[in-house]
Every structure is written in structure tokens, then in C-alpha cells.
Amino acid sequence: MSQIYERVALIGLGLIASSIAHAARRAGVAGEIVGYARSAETRGIAREIELCDRITETMQDAVEGADLVILCVPVGVMGDVAKEIAPHLADGATVSDVGSTKRAVIAAVQPHMPGHIHFIPAHPVAGTEQSGPRSGFETLFDNRWCLLTPLPDTSDAKLETFTQFWRALGSNVDFMDPDHHDLVLAVTSHAPHLIAYTMVGVADDLSRVTDSEVVKYSAAGFRDFTRIAASDPTMWRDVFLTNKDATLEILGRFTEELFALQRAIRTGDGEHLHDYFTRTRAIRRGVIEAGQDTDAPDFGRGGPN
Ligand SMILES: NC(=O)c1ccc[n+]([C@@H]2O[C@H](COP(=O)([O-])OP(=O)(O)OC[C@H]3O[C@@H](n4cnc5c(N)ncnc54)[C@H](O)[C@@H]3O)[C@@H](O)[C@H]2O)c1
Numbered sequence: 001m002s003q004i005y006e007r008v009a010l011i012g013l014g015l016i017a018s019s020i021a022h023a024a025r026r027a028g029v030a031g032e033i034v035g036y037a038r039s040a041e042t043r044g045i046a047r048e049i050e051l052c053d054r055i056t057e058t059m060q061d062a063v064e065g066a067d068l069v070i071l072c073v074p075v076g077v078m079g080d081v082a083k084e085i086a087p088h089l090a091d092g093a094t095v096s097d098v099g100s101t102k103r104a105v106i107a108a109v110q111p112h113m114p115g116h117i118h119f120i121p122a123h124p125v126a127g128t129e130q131s132g133p134r135s136g137f138e139t140l141f142d143n144r145w146c147l148l149t150p151l152p153d154t155s156d157a158k159l160e161t162f163t164q165f166w167r168a169l170g171s172n173v174d175f176m177d178p179d180h181h182d183l184v185l186a187v188t189s190h191a192p193h194l195i196a197y198t199m200v201g202v203a204d205d206l207s208r209v210t211d212s213e214v215v216k217y218s219a220a221g222f223r224d225f226t227r228i229a230a231s232d233p234t235m236w237r238d239v240f241l242t243n244k245d246a247t248l249e250i251l252g253r254f255t256e257e258l259f260a261l262q263r264a265i266r267t268g269d270g271e272h273l274h275d276y277f278t279r280t281r282a283i284r285r286g287v288i289e290a291g292q293d294t295d296a297p298d299f300g301r302g303g304p305n
Pocket residue numbers: 011012013014015016017037038039042072073074075077080081098099100101123124125126127128129130131132133232235239
């Protein structure tokens with residue numbers, strides 16, 4: 001793969017930035033990768049593991065001369081970071097982000113962007129419950145979606161170059177309206193995280209269920225909940241505060257369905273339960289048969305019942 005950007009600046013050296021650094025290096029798409037982290041400890045780790053070609057002490061030094069700048073910080077501070085870097089951005093640079101919500105990030109960042117800058121919001125739909133500069137790995141984005149929510153006046157040429165960048169990192173790229181993005185992610189990521197947090201909180205509240213029992217006896221479903229509930233609290237606080245409407249809409253619907261299932265259990269309405277679980281199973285199998293879940297076991301094609 002050949003170089004796409006001369007200098008890529010990563011602001012905030014956590015899971016996503018460190019994965020971008022590894023994947024960009026693997027693909028050879030950046031002439032130089034420059035990183036900025038606000039804490040001296042993180043900068044020290046980043047230097048020690050040689051995460052980037054250069055680690056800077058200030059955001060200004062990181063973005064100066066960069067033709068691509070990616071904001072890899074929690075969504076709640078995107079606006080502050082955008083404001084701080086704005087005067088130092090190179091002429092015609094592309095600025096992007098990796099935030100899990102898009103409408104609020106656009107509202108926070110766009111007003112600070114000078115006219116010569118091309119702001120292209122992005123969301124790689126790939127992650128783990130880990131955080132920090134050591135947690136990244138080069139295959140994180142392989143075969144995952146990266147959703148771009150370009151603004152109406154985005155230059156076609158800059159968008160094409162940026163799309164090539166994410167494809168080179170291993171992602172499939174798709175384009176979405178920011179509000180639609182936030183609604184889709186509320187269903188597929190944000191509400192499920194809140195449900196996992198709640199379920200683990202409930203288990204923790206039960207006096208008989210000690211921490212060790214939760215881990216020791218957890219079946220696959222609950223094990224996934226505990227993994228997800230170990231995700232970064234700052235990141236997820238910001239996700240919910242910046243995707244309020246869509247998350248509340250989905251949680252409202254979720255609660256209605258949950259009450260209906262609760263009622264079916266109480267009244268012994270096995271038919272309702274069976275019909276419901278049959279419908280949800282068909283959805284899962286449909287996804288697998290359509291080839292949309294590359295991680296999934298082969299249940300949909302004649303595997304175990
Ligand atoms: N973790 C995931 O699964 C995942 C997946 C896709 C997108 N995202 C998004 O990516 C972004 C980063 O998430 P992450 O998982 O890499 O988090 P992380 O906690 O691993 O890294 C975030 C980094 O930002 C730094 N930071 C926080 N506030 C800052 C500030 N004001 N100025 C400079 N640096 C600051 C933190 O110190 C940390 O190093 C978030 O917006 C998140 O929504 C996360």
C-alpha cells in the first residue's frame with residue numbers, strides 16, 4: 001500500500017488512536033505518525049512502545065504541518081480540543097474524529113473549524129473494553145465498518161482520499177446522515193451497553209452473588225455483559241449524554257417489550273415467549289446468512305440447534 005497522507009496527527013492516545021497508529025503503519029499509508037497525549041505518563045508509554053514516529057508535548061506541535069488530524073478523545077471534549085488546535089492547522093488539512101456519536105460531535109467541532117479545513121466526521125464501529133495506549137492492535141478495524149457522516153459541503157476529493165485511508169486500515173466504509181447514525185448506534189451499541197451495565201449492577205447488588213461467583217459461574221451471555229460493563233466510564237458517560245434522544249427512544253421501546261415479556265412469564269404465556277424467541281432467532285440467522293457477521297459461528301447454515 002502506498003502513502004496517502006504525509007503526516008497524520010493523532011490527538012488522545014487511547015485504544016482507538018493506538019489501533020490507528022498500528023494499522024496505519026501496517027498499511028504504510030502515513031509518511032509520519034505524530035501523537036499527542038495530555039498526560040506525561042501516557043506520552044512516556046507511547047514513546048516506550050514506539051507507538052508513533054513522534055510524540056509531542058503540545059497539541060499545537062502535533063497538528064502543525066499534518067495533512068490529516070484525527071481527534072481520538074471522549075466525545076464530551078471534542079469541542080475543546082477542536083478549539084485549541086484550530087489556529088495551528090495546516091492549510092487545506094483534513095480533520096476527523098472517531099467519536100461514537102456524530103450529531104453532537106459535529107455541533108461541537110464544526111464551529112471551530114476554519115474555512116480552509118475539511119472536517120469529515122467518522123466512527124470506526126470496532127472496539128474492546130480496554131483503553132489506553134497499550135490496548136491498541138493493528139487488526140482492530142479489519143472487516144469492521146467505519147461510518148463516515150460527511151457534511152453537505154465536503155469536498156469529493158478529500159472524502160475519497162479519507163475513504164481510501166480507512167479502507168487501507170482494514171475497514172469497510174459506509175456513509176450516513178449523522179442523525180441516522182446516532183439512531184442506528186443507539187440500537188446496536190448504546191442501549192445494549194446500558195443494558196449490560198444495568199445487568200452487571202443488578203448482579204452486584206445481590207448479596208449472594210459475590211464478585212468471584214459472578215465470574216466463576218457466568219455463562220457465555222453474562223460473561224459478555226461483564227466484559228462490556230468493564231468499558232471506559234468517561235467514554236460511555238459522554239456517549240449517553242450526547243446521544244440522549246435516540247437512546248431514550250430505544251430504551252422506551254425496550255422497556256415496553258420487556259414489560260410484555262415479564263407479563264408473559266407471570267401469566268405463563270408460553271406461546272408469547274416462544275413466538276418472540278422464534279422471531280429473534282430468525283433475525284440472528286438472517287444476519288449470518290447475509291454474511292454480515294464475520295465473527296459468528298455457523299449456526300445459520302445447519303449448525304447446532
Ligand atoms: N472504545 C471503543 O470501543 C470505541 C470504539 C469506537 C469509537 N470510540 C470512540 O473513540 C474515542 C476514544 O475512545 P478510546 O476507546 O480510544 O478511549 P481511551 O480512553 O482509550 O482514550 C482516550 C484518550 O483521550 C484522552 N483525553 C481525554 N480527555 C482529553 C482532553 N481534554 N485532551 C486530550 N486528551 C484527552 C485520554 O487521556 C485518553 O488517553 C471516543 O470518542 C469513543 O467514543 C471508542
